[in-house]
Structure formats: structure tokens, C-alpha cells
Amino acid sequence: MNTATFFADAKTTPTPATTTNQGQSLRGCVEQAMDNYFKHLDGQDVSNVYDMVMAEVEAPMLEIVLKYTRHNQTRAAEVLGLNRGTLRKKLKQYGLL
Structure with missing residues (x-):
């Protein structure tokens, strides 16, 4: 399963209280995405899940925070x-600089 599929079912718009527009917490979205990922492995070997998750979460988080701060890095x-x-x-x- 690729990383795009990994988070496909958990994409929502966050609010300041770390809940989605459907009322689900960010943690709940990650749990749902992880559960979905493991359910659809179809016997494939898996490794480096931590790196995969961090790459999927960290890059968009950085982009959004930069947008929020109008690219003020400090x-x-x-x-x-x-x-x-x-x-x-x-x-x-992440190629954002």
C-alpha cells in the first residue's frame, strides 16, 4: 500500500482544538489511517512505518504552519x-526551502 492510500480515508480539515470538521480528533484520524493501512497490506512485508507516517504528516504540517505565519520562519x-x-x-x- 502506498502512502497516498495510507491517509486517503483520514483527510479532513483540522480546527484549533485538533478536531476535524466531522468532530474526529487528529489522533483519531491517525488511528483510523493506521488501522486502514494494516488492514489492506494483503500479506505484504512492511517496514519503516514510522518514517512513512512522519513524512506524510510532517511535510504538510510544516507547509500549513509556514502559510499561517506568512513564511516567517522565526x-x-x-x-x-x-x-x-x-x-x-x-x-x-522536504524541499520546502
């Missing part, structure tokens, strides 16, 4: 609770 780092250098490293990692 403010984005504060919002994320990251060191600005760490933020820049992650932005480069």
Missing part, C-alpha cells in the same frame, strides 16, 4: 516549538 519555529535551525533543516529535507 514565528513558525515558535509555533511548532522547534529551534529555528531545526525548522530550516526540516524545510530543506
Whole structure:
């Protein structure tokens, strides 16, 4: 199963209270997506699930926070609770810088 399929059933619009427009928490969306992923493996070997999930979640999170802060990296780092250098490293990692 590819990563696009992994989160296909859990895509929703977050609100400040970390709930979706259907009232489901972000955690609930991740749980649902993970459950869906494992149910549809069809016997395929799986590895590096952590890296797959982080790549699927972290990149769009960074994009949204940058948009929210109007690309102010110092403010984005504060919002994320990251060191600005760490933020820049992650932005480069995902091709966002």
C-alpha cells in the first residue's frame, strides 16, 4: 500500500482544538489511517512505518504552519516549538526551502 492510500480515508480539515470538521480528533484520524493501512497490506512485508507516517504528516504540517505565519520562519519555529535551525533543516529535507 502506498502512502497516498495510507491517509486517503483520514483527510479532513483540522480546527484549533485538533478536531476535524466531522468532530474526529487528529489522533483519531491517525488511528483510523493506521488501522486502514494494516488492514489492506494483503500479506505484504512492511517496514519503516514510522518514517512513512512522519513524512506524510510532517511535510504538510510544516507547509500549513509556514502559510499561517506568512513564511516567517522565526514565528513558525515558535509555533511548532522547534529551534529555528531545526525548522530550516526540516524545510530543506522536504524541499520546502
